[in-house]
Amino acid sequence: MKAIYPGTFDPITNGHIDIAERAVSFLDELIVAVAKKPSKNCFFSYPERLGLVQEALSSISKIKVLGFEGLVVDFARIQKSNAIIRGLRTMSDFEYEFKMALTNKNLSPEIETLFLMTHPQYSFMSSQLIKEIAFLGGDLANFLPPEVLKAVNQKRNEG
Numbered sequence: 747m748k749a750i751y752p753g754t755f756d757p758i759t760n761g762h763i764d765i766a767e768r769a770v771s772f773l774d775e776l777i778v779a780v781a782k783k784p785s786k787n788c789f790f791s792y793p794e795r796l797g798l799v800q801e802a803l804s805s806i807s808k809i810k811v812l813g814f815e816g817l818v819v820d821f822a823r824i825q826k827s828n829a830i831i832r833g834l835r836t837m838s839d840f841e842y843e844f845k846m847a848l849t850n851k852n853l854s855p856e857i858e859t860l861f862l863m864t865h866p867q868y869s870f871m872s873s874q875l876i877k878e879i880a881f882l883g884g885d886l887a888n889f890l891p892p893e894v895l896k897a898v899n900q901k902r903n904e905g
């Protein structure tokens with residue numbers, strides 16, 4: 747089975763990597779799909795987000811990293827994939843993810859959304875929180891892979 751793992755990845759965190767690693771363990775191929783123009787304002791540009799995801803996942807076989815624009819279900823169809831992977835952290839995620847999964851099901855009934863429970867170690871984490879900790883000078887080594895940590899610190903020093 748081939749699945750898509752879409753996200754903004756602003757930036758990719760150890761929580762995302764944990765989901766991707768666990769998903770490939772039961773898939774033939776996982777396409778990590780980086781949204782070019784997400785609805786939220788991003789800290790990293792699209793090329794930066796894409797590059798960091800590529801670097802962070804380069805050692806995992808069966809993973810391909812691609813950018814996408816438009817609807818996730820359309821991209822899934824183009825990639826000949828009929829599954830979407832998403833991580834679930836908290837009850838608030840559930841409401842958002844439930845709406846998104848049902849909308850996608852409505853748009854494309856042949857595509858299933860599969861949820862993986864986020865590892866408890868990362869269940870409180872979010873990209874927003876990470877950016878806040880970075881700007882307040884906190885230690886992010888437990889939350890980010892080294893190359894992302896470096897990019898966040900660089901951005902902080904520029905800003």
Ligand code: COA
Nearest residue numbers: 752753754755761762781817818833846849871872873874
């Ligand atoms: N561990 C820790 N944190 C996690 C996590 C995990 N396993 N999984 C997600 N997160 C966090 C992220 O850090 C991020 O935090 P933030 O909100 O503070 O930035 C948040 O959860 C969600 O980010 P992400 O997983 O990157 O996805 P997203 O919700 O931003 O984007 C898209 C999802 C790209 C599919 C969607 O927004 C989109 O653009 N879709 C295209 C249009 C479309 O198809 N619309 C119809 C859909 S109904």
